[in-house]
Amino acid sequence: MGRIQLKQVKKSFGDVTVIPPLDLEINDGEFVVFVGPSGCGKSTLLRLIAGLEDMTDGKIEIDGQDATSLPPAKRKLAMVFQSYALYPHMTVRKNIAFPMRMAGMDQAEQDKRIASAAKALNLTDYLDRRPGQLSGGQRQRVAIGRAIVREPEAFLFDEPLSNLDAALRVGMRMEISELHKKLATTMVYVTHDQVEAMTMADKIVVLQAGVIEQVGSPLELYRAPRNKFVAGFIGSPKMNLIEGAEATKHNAQTIGIRPEHVEVSTTDGLWQGTVGVAEHLGSDTFIHVHGVPGCDPMTVRVGGEIPVTHGDTVFLTPNLQHLHRFDAEGLRLA
Ligand SMILES: Nc1ncnc2c1ncn2[C@@H]1O[C@H](COP(=O)(O)OP(=O)(O)OP(=O)(O)O)[C@@H](O)[C@H]1O
Numbered sequence: 029m030g031r032i033q034l035k036q037v038k039k040s041f042g043d044v045t046v047i048p049p050l051d052l053e054i055n056d057g058e059f060v061v062f063v064g065p066s067g068c069g070k071s072t073l074l075r076l077i078a079g080l081e082d083m084t085d086g087k088i089e090i091d092g093q094d095a096t097s098l099p100p101a102k103r104k105l106a107m108v109f110q111s112y113a114l115y116p117h118m119t120v121r122k123n124i125a126f127p128m129r130m131a132g133m134d135q136a137e138q139d140k141r142i143a144s145a146a147k148a149l150n151l152t153d154y155l156d157r158r159p160g161q162l163s164g165g166q167r168q169r170v171a172i173g174r175a176i177v178r179e180p181e182a183f184l185f186d187e188p189l190s191n192l193d194a195a196l197r198v199g200m201r202m203e204i205s206e207l208h209k210k211l212a213t214t215m216v217y218v219t220h221d222q223v224e225a226m227t228m229a230d231k232i233v234v235l236q237a238g239v240i241e242q243v244g245s246p247l248e249l250y251r252a253p254r255n256k257f258v259a260g261f262i263g264s265p266k267m268n269l270i271e272g273a274e275a276t277k278h279n280a281q282t283i284g285i286r287p288e289h290v291e292v293s294t295t296d297g298l299w300q301g302t303v304g305v306a307e308h309l310g311s312d313t314f315i316h317v318h319g320v321p322g323c324d325p326m327t328v329r330v331g332g333e334i335p336v337t338h339g340d341t342v343f344l345t346p347n348l349q350h351l352h353r354f355d356a357e358g359l360r361l362a
């Protein structure tokens with residue numbers, strides 16, 4: 029069981045409060061992702077859950093038990109960091125075994141758990157190598173293996189893939205998702221990466237300056253962001269936010285339309301503009317258009333290739349079914 033409840037959890041460093049009192053519920057078996065700008069408190073929150081940081085106020089319950097004053101080792105949680113922190117002089121087998129050796133577990137049980145973790149992580153053939161003889165992705169898998177053998181109630185990941193190159197990241201993302209399906213253990217995962225958040229999470233927690241802006245499934249956040257901050261943060265390229273007369277027409281302070289919900293034409297449309305930059309990715313084209321009133325530039329995403337270039341005149345029409353409306357406080361209007 030790995031149910032984690034944060035009740036009015038607060039964290040200050042000296043006079044500076046980085047997390048004002050916050051409530052959060054993480055259900056057993058859930059994959060929860062924390063996202064938010066740099067410095068918003070993602071790592072701090074994870075470290076509070078792990079017990080690596082003392083809370084200023086509030087309470088953390090794990091499986092209904094008060095864990096607030098439990099030391100990290102007693103919380104039955106396993107943390108995996110961005111830097112894998114493996115012991116370079118030990119083999120993969122010894123690295124994975126390390127927490128079990130420290131706990132004085134009997135050898136047969138250790139061997140059993142190492143074999144099972146190695147199998148789950150495709151490391152069986154690498155058990156006798158040292159970290160220096162492994163790729164970045166393999167090293168990160170060893171770090172995860174060391175967490176798995178502890179059979180934790182929950183895994184806590186702090187940007188575990190950000191040291192890997194793009195291709196490896198995609199591979200490891202799938203592997204961690206599959207591991208979650210296989211183990212069905214609670215995972216709390218911090219990332220900067222939009223795609224990781226959208227594809228891995230059951231539930232995304234969007235943070236800004238230590239405050240939870242919204243909690244929801246990836247598609248809930250995509251379809252109905254509860255304020256302008258979440259609207260701009262979830263989705264890539266970002267949602268276009270439009271102020272002024274265009275918004276007033278829709279009885280809103282600000283309207284929002286995602287790049288994939290704007291149609292482009294070279295002959296007619298609601299808004300006229302001039303192409304600033306056209307990014308041709310092959311699979312998609314991102315066009316940044318100047319001259320749309322209240323939104324400069326407006327970004328448009330077109331599937332596939334479209335032959336537009338800097339300086340071209342284009343006409344844009346939003347799909348009104350996908351229009352978002354926000355009030356003067358930046359809150360979503362129904
Ligand atoms: N030991 C500390 N002493 C003082 N301030 C700290 C300490 N640790 C973190 N902070 C501050 O707390 C805030 C939150 O930091 P945290 O590391 O949790 O951010 P983050 O969301 O993980 O950022 P990033 O995405 O850059 O990793 C930051 O403003 C940071 O400067």
Ligand SMILES: [Mg+2]
Pocket residue numbers: 070071072
């Ligand atoms: Mg961090």
